[in-house]
Amino acid sequence: MAITFYYSPYSSAVRTHWALEELGIPYEGIRLDLKAGDQKKPELLKLNPNGKVPTLVVDDVPYFESAAINILLGEKYGVDKGLWPKAGTPAHGRAMSWTVWAAASLLSAGTRVMYNTSPEAPEEQKNAAQGEAARKEFDGLLDLLDAELKDKPYLTGDTFTLADALLAADLWWYQMVIVPSLARWPHLQAWVGRCMERPAFKRVSAG
Ligand SMILES: N[C@@H](CCC(=O)N[C@@H](CS)C(=O)NCC(=O)O)C(=O)O
Structure with missing residues (x-):
């Protein structure tokens, strides 16, 4: 390999x-x-x-x-390392779906929030109404993620998987650019904290 x-x-x-x-x-x-x-x-x-x-x-x-x-x-x-669920299990459905949700749904709203509201984005491209609509959509998506994490420590259940890594990596970035506090989403906030405690993330975020 x-x-x-x-x-x-x-x-x-x-x-x-x-x-x-x-x-x-x-x-x-x-x-x-x-x-x-x-x-x-x-x-x-x-x-x-x-x-x-x-x-x-x-x-x-x-x-x-x-x-x-x-x-x-x-x-x-x-799969062998317990970091990705076996195909055909409910956990596999969740891992696949949250991975694509992060890349398609959450990132779409997050990017629109960033381009329309962030101080780093070019002023001439900003549209306040679009920024507000995107923020509402983004916050709503975090609401549903928070609800999903209410009863379990990780996206697929009791075990951390690469779906958690992908989505928590995004949350790390969102915290830097458009959502400095996750206090409104306590379950999501606790999950991000758990994921970021992992040695693998510490190595990656160190550069
Ligand atoms: N949807 C792509 C996004 C990749 C992407 O936008 N990468 C950026 C950095 S975050 C990049 O390489 N930008 C350099 C460029 O556009 O030239 C993915 O998830 O792989």
């Missing part, structure tokens, strides 16, 4: 970096300088036509889109 991971810190690649560290499988990490445009170099575009991080190459097969990569990692290496 040969795995190459192209990444940049504080990016969508944290989702995959965390998963790789949890799995404890050998991989070569190649850090890209996004500002310098490393991700758009022809050799990188051949692996990831989207020109972004993360990109993962497993035994010469390239993968892009972090949710797809993490699902692949879970299916291929996570």
Whole structure:
């Protein structure tokens, strides 16, 4: 097995970096300088036509889109290690669904909140009404996540999985950019805290 991971810190690649560290499988990490445009170099575009991080190459097969990569990692290496549920179980349904929910539903609302309200976003692109609508949608999604975590410590039940890693990685970023306090969502807040206590996350967040 040969795995190459192209990444940049504080990016969508944290989702995959965390998963790789949890799995404890050998991989070569190649850090890209996004500002310098490393991700758009022809050799990188051949692996990831989207020109972004993360990109993962497993035994010469390239993968892009972090949710797809993490699902692949879970299916291929996570089941035996108890980090990804077995296909056909209710926990597997939850792990798949929350992974895609984070990448499609929550990220869509979160990105719109950021572009319409964050001080770092260009002023001329901001629209207050859209920002308000996106914030309502984003907060509502966190409400449902909070309710989901009311009776269980992790997204699929009693066990931490790579679905928790992916969504908690996003919450880490959201806390930095659009939701500094999670106090309104106590179950979600406690879950984020539990996930971030994990040594794998500590290694990744250290840079
Ligand atoms: N949906 C993609 C998003 C990837 C993405 O937007 N990556 C950003 C960093 S967070 C990037 O590489 N940006 C550099 C660029 O767009 O040139 C995924 O989850 O893999």
